[in-house]
Amino acid sequence: MNESLLSTVGRRARALRSMRRGPARYSAFDLVRRGALHQDWPRSFTQHDLKTSYDAVVIGAGVHGLATAYYLAANHGMTNVAVLDKAYIGAGGSGRNTAIVRSNYLTPEGVRFYDRSVKLYENLAVDLNFNVMFSQRGHLTLAHNDSSLRTMRWRAEVNKLQGIDSEVIGPEHISRLVPYLDVSPEARYPVLGALYHPPGGTIRHDAVNWGYARAAEHLGVHIHQYTEVTAVHIESDRVTGVSTNRGDISAPVVVNCTAGWASTVCDLAGVRLPLITHPLQAAVTEPVKVFLKAVVVSGSLHVYVSQTDRGELVFGASVDPYPSYSMRGSLEFTEELAGHVLELMPSIAKLRVLRQWAGLCDMTPDYSPIMGVTPVDGFLVDVGWGTYGYKAGPVAGEAMAELVATGKTPEIISAFDLARFAEGRLVGEKGAAAVGH
Amino acid sequence: MIRIPCPHCSARNSAEFRHVGESATRPDPSTVTPEQWRAYLYERSNPAGWTTETWFHTVGCRRYITVERHTVTNEIRAARPAGRDGRGGREPAEVLSTRADSGSPDAGGQA
């Protein structure tokens, strides 16, 4: 073990011990005890006064920002950290996504990266003492033509070489997993096969956001909601702090963990990004008895669907066809979505859509994020998360925390550097495009 | 469903068009450095506000048009035939490279 790892382990152990001594342990026993005694639960988050300086400022209180702050405190003992958000915790993409978690990516570096996230998610409830409801119910990506099937096999083979459970299955197996799916050859776009990834599934995104926030808070991190960054201060190409609507903060490190606002925030620092922001819409139906266990994605039909434990069907599709910062939602999205969903599952025509919403996705040229250093010293980015940001929250937070604390870019994110565009080194996920979820 | 005021065809539903990209000036390939070229290919202003961009009227006049649109409200204040500012608008490089079927009547299938 090298030195930095030792110290990380040591700090983490101390942090965990201190957490256990803290207030509000969650468990069935405590639920019963407090219920029986009519005791209130203590606060999970508080509003703090804004200090004039912090060791690090994280912009964005979504899962990436909160995880970064948490791991800074838990893994590296850096607790003098502020997380700033212009709205409430998880107001952006972190509260609007359809919460699909998987690691069946195309490139070895992608697989390694997302798999680390899956592993962190698997233990997150215990680590944070907050039930994040990670349901590894299986994930299916349907292929409707030869080219797509070939890509599924490509992904399956790369996954298997990395030890990830992933396999191409045929219509008959698909039908057993999802009886409602139309796998007949008469369909307009017949299902030829699917990439089946048993460890993939869904998570309760609000729980992850609150779990990280609560744990980070308890370790001493300050989470400032309704605090908008209005300027980034730079002297001699090095960041010195930020201005907000509640006052100024000086800090040697500022991390941009926003989505939808990544370009806007980077503009404050004079950093140019290769991002295009598109709305991504989603919709949910009324609850019905649970009939769909797996998450089903169809790249060709540009649609994905899962069912929550409450019985609601959750749908999504690809991003809107033109860039925009509007989260109003459109009718044509629900029309196309419904059309494609019914092509997959014709029997659910009578289910009703209850609610639609949208979040903002920052699309990069190679379907991979942008993480790490920028030309401005101390100004770091964790952006460009497109439609695949939520599943990477834990691993991104862990890696960015390491970068902030040690000053060195961890190997697991080295392929995602901002410099790759100027150097023509785009990530291989660009190799095959699909509705990525 | 926003409407695009096509200068040739008048206001039509946006579903008739394809969004091409933010307008930019193509650098001179004979003198450009790799960094400058890739900045042209990949960097975007991506404003939350007024932007100048190119649309293509796929099922209408099939002309490229330059549009000024506010990306938050989707208000459009100008639309004119795409001019000669280098190229009318940047195709996101990944759109071409991944060969999406643009859905035009003359689209083919996968070979």
Added chain:
Amino acid sequence: MATTPVSRRLPAQAGELIDRSRPLAFRWDGRRYVGLEGDTIVSALLANGVDVFSRSFKYSRPRGVLTGSFVDPGCTVQVGDEPNVRGAHRRLEAGMDVRPQNVWPSLRFDVKSANRLVGRFLTAGFYYKTFIKPQRLWPAYQQVLSRFASGGVTSEQNVHGYYDKRYVHVDVVVAGAGPAGMSAALAAADTGASVLLVEEEYELGGHLRYSGEQSLSTLSDLRAQVAARPSIEVMTDAVVTGRYDDNWVAVLQRHVVGAVERLVKVRAGVLVAAPGLIERPYVFDGNDLPGVMLSTAMRRLINLYAVEPGERAVVLTANGDGDAAVADLTRVGVDVVGVVDGRAGETIRRATGRGRLQAVELEDGTVLPADLLVTATGWTAPTSLLNMAGDRPVWNVTAARFVPSGTDLPSTVLATGGVVGDGGPEDLMAHGRAVGTLAGERAQGRAGGTVPTLPCAPHPAMFRASTHGFVDFSEDVSSKEVVAAAMEGYDSSELVKRFTTATMGPSQGKLETINTIAVLSEATGRAIEDLGTTVWRPPYAPISLGALAGRVFEPTRVSPMQGWHEQHGAVPLLAGQWIRPDHYGDAAREARNVRENVGIIDVTPLGKLELNGPDVPQLLNLVYVNKWSKLAVGSVRYGVMCAEDGVVMDDGVTGRLADDRYLMSTTSSGAATVWEWLENWLQTAHPDWQVHVTPVTTAYASINVAGPKSRELMQRVVEGGDLSTEAFGYMQVREGRIAGVADCVLWRIGFTGELSYELHVPASYGLHVWEELLEAGDDLGIRAFGVEAQRILRLEKGHLIVAQDTDGLTRAHSAGLGGIVKLDKDDFAGKPELAWHERFALATAPRLVALQPVDPTAVPPEASQIVTPEGDILGRITSSRMSPALGHGVCLAQVDPAVSAAGTVVTIRLPGGGDIAATVQEDLAFVDPEGVRLRA
């Protein structure tokens, strides 16, 4: 089992909707009942003395009528195969099979009601605090939790049904046909505007329908006026579900002749929102007991359905509608044992009873036995459509409700009636008329006029009694849980909503939002106006997937020869929109026949573009990586197109037919992209070039004739031409008559690696020429071959397929095409990147190679990975087939340059497990690498 029939039906009421002469038999929870035409499911059941229709989500509490409207949370039932039917809105039909949802074993004895005992532990968000360990039990915990899921059942046997769509262009849409809405529609029509009037209920009138004789008379008059105007189209049992950009308005018609439902998409000049007001439940202990209902529910029951809502009533009234409710009850003989006046500061404390209301406890401690408690404590303005248009509602302190601010609305969105302010029918109608006139004028481009005001009447701010009760009946969230959530830190309206799930149920927040915010205000000490409301998102009312989808039009494309293919046993291949023949039974045999005799394949989907003009060579030089200036008339050249990042985009051949006339071919999936690519360059960068592009993919039927005997065959069908190799060599093109058809294009190219010709025939003659070829070549051993055989043949020749042997990162050099990139050209798409690639990246970029498996019987599946002994990836198989000509497997692969040298042995990991070895070949072509047969 016989039951004593109970009848709670009252004598005839003025304005009743029921037809007493038309009884309808139906089933409820397995038993047979009789209702009347005009009843809703719930009014029919109430008339029969049934007053519990469901059990709640978490605590399984019995629920009855609360609002008596579409959003009534306790009245959701299953009707046949349709889940989540709103029983207090849906009209009864003969033979309906209605069942309660999510109850086991029965409505009367639902097992989940045990939850009530542990209710104090099952507070909002309880699941976040538990089920944490041991983790491996989480799936089991999930199964338990999912039993809590409320909602009806669906089955995979359900039939899709027919759903329709319609487009409407109209001057004014009026959403809501109460007195204000109808008046607005009339006034708009009187300005000359076309009007669409949309009403959620089955008949027009809103609250006028159940507000007494005077209102009925006013209503009758308004209805007659509406019916008398042909320019007003009326839709009932229809709801405006959303207002989108530029007044794109969605209307759901819930019952139409000939379809299950219809989605009407309207581009409206002006939208007038007139949804009225929704009555708000009061929060107190016992507020969900069957027998507790809102004044509007009670008045509807009595006046529309002649149903007696109870026998002994207590009324909590804080407004005129509550007072009118007392009058209605008295009129029909219900014993009103207590009237509590909220305006005088009085209120109730709680409602009690086992399974239904039995007594009401007042704040002063008095307990009144009663089986009916009517509350009239306030209103909520359903401002959704206005919010969708940009309005941010403001809290009106005097009226104790949110009202539209009107300041952020576009001039094309207006509001009238209860949603804006208060008044009797005359006031509402006057306001509606004024707004309707304005709407009509604005829609027809005549500006001017300001929106009139309609003031709000003062109303006591009554949200919660001194006890805690439900704020969200669908989600079983009590005010106590909202307070607890706020105490824990979930203290903004968004956070409290997400944590408790209040407002996230099937009522879409219409009954829940204000009470939740009011309780949050109490708990945090922050004023309601500072907390704001949560964002109102579309749809305003739930809308089925079927209605949203409508009929899905996904056309397929076929060539003129498709009928022949089907008749001759072709197995179809779906390639984008095209249906093509994959093979006719034996692809290997078809392929062998091409190498030995002659075969023909239908390649009509091939992209084709005709280019005309003196500047075509400049365009070709710009879009292709190679040189085109010296392409002579009658010659054909192969070209590769790259995008500006140097990645291979498309390939094909282009031939010069005449001085200024060229025919370009592209891959079939690239046809549209290439056409737009060319247009982009021409329109925006080089408008001075004289080039005209015409897509001719479907103007020509295309046929490829391939094999050593193909010349002999072509000579029989091509008129007046010397097809000898001297006269018409490899990569040449000419036009002429083939099989009697003029204007055909014929070129010699060789995707399959044999002597071959590609014919482009005017499409309507495609089948004729196809059949002529088959007949003429009969003695030459001609057979049709399909796409699969073509894939085998081209693979044997090492010819790449773009997007199969290349991907989104493959630059020309990595596809073995470096040789045709002419970097000494001035400028072409992709040049800078290709030049840098050649200089800096060549050594490390992947290469396309041909691989031959060592085991002759092995055919590794496409996408198999090529690996090092440690399992690191060196590349992948991109194409792979068994070669009938050679008797062994042949592959193309993208590999790391370190293993790309001829003779290198690589390891392929098979998907099924195990590894095989393969050798890198000298050439990409396995068959005839020198191309002797091509050039015959």
